[in-house]
Amino acid sequence: MSVEITTGPPEVRVPASTEATDTVATAEAVLSKRTGAPVRLADAEDLGGSDRSVVLRVRIAESPFELPRTVVVKHYGECPPEARTDPFAHEAASCQLTTALPPEARVSPELIAHDVNERLLVLEDLGRGSTLADVLFAEDPRAAETALLAWARALGRLHSSTAGCAADFDALMRRLGAKSWTDPVADDIVASVGELPELLSQILGVRTPPELVERLTAASEQLGSSRYQAFSPSDICPENSLVTGSSGVRFLDFEWGCVRDVAMDAAYLQYPFPSSWCSYALPDNLAQSMLATWRSEIAEVWPELDSDEVLLPRLFNAQLLWVWVSTWWFLPRTGEHDRPIDLHQPSPRRSTALVDRWRHLRSDAQDAQLSDVAEFADTVIDALVDRFGAGALHLQPYPAFRTE
DSSP, rough: OOOOOSSOOOOOOOOHHHHHHHHHHHHHHHHHHTTSSOOOOEEEEEEEOOOEEEEEEEEEOOSSSSOOSEEEEEEEEOOOOTTTOOHHHHHHHHHHHHHTTTTOOOOOOOEEETTTTTTTEEEEEOOOOOOHHHHHTSSSSSHHHHHHHHHHHHHHHHHHHTTTTHHHHHHHOOOOOOSSSOOHHHHHHHHHHHHHHIIIIIIIIOOOHHHHHHHHHHGGGGOOOTTTTTEESOOOOOOGGOSSSSSOEEEEETTOOOEEEEHHHHHHHHOTTOOOOSSSBBTHHHHHHHHHHHHHHHTOGOOOGSSSHHHHHHHHHHHHHHHHHHHHHHOOOOTOOBBBBBBSSSBBBBHHHHHHHHHHHHHHHHHEEEEEEEEHHHHHHHHHHHHOOOGGGGOOOOGGGOOO
């Protein structure tokens, strides 16, 4: 789900495809229509889109009005009829929603122009700064800790500034032609509740107690409407978070942006990036510092979430759901090898990441005196180690926090 629209090697990657040429021409037409005068673009640079979109940085070569020197253009292909949801609609609605926020509260690129028929967005270019992934894979632990706390602060600011925005987001989605929309992760969680027990039995020989399925079903109710909903970029992984010197962390890539319970995002602070294909361990106590930073930002809107009695049960439910769905995603199916999670960079094996998540869940369940969850987590951990070896017990920290 990741699209790195602000990073890349220092050299300019010149797009050669007809898709890129068409994207530039379409963007010129959209901007010209928006300004009421001809706009010409030049020096297109490929920023690495996906099979869903072409993403370019372009220079404003000619415009009678004041526009930024460069902009980012994202051009989507047609949405397949069988698709559950339209990523263009999600991103366009998300960018409209966040662009309407006061500048001091905005933690995303500004939407400059968009066209529904052309399925194209023109976005503020946030520059060539480092992503959070760049910082975590570097060698400066102080910079990494500072960036993670800034990331938590930006997430809290986004939640507090978009609290209760479900009706606005729904109206924006419908204006873009979406008859209905869902949080794609919520859809996967619901599917995993029904399907993972059989996978655990087939692959690990683990039986899932009916009581745990009931607990998961009850926790899934948190995916519905609640008083603690706010906008979520959904995919807030390190590669989609830009670290800037002046405005903290800015979030990128809203292809699955939605409105959901803030605990689902806050769980990222406790279980590092549970939807990411590349996750490592963080130092002890840093997760607690990140959670405290997030809480300081949302306390004015939801003062009751500053109480452990209110927040921690909701947070545990979110953590349980993330561990469950990521096991459904990552668990090697029959005939598959236990390959690394992310083939694009050095990564832990899937079994190692899963063991770490189940160990965290076991510890949190013990703290919450939920012995049934703790015992089941213990069973899953033992089964993963039996299947994939003792190496699955050792998840390395992010490179920035390695001492050797």
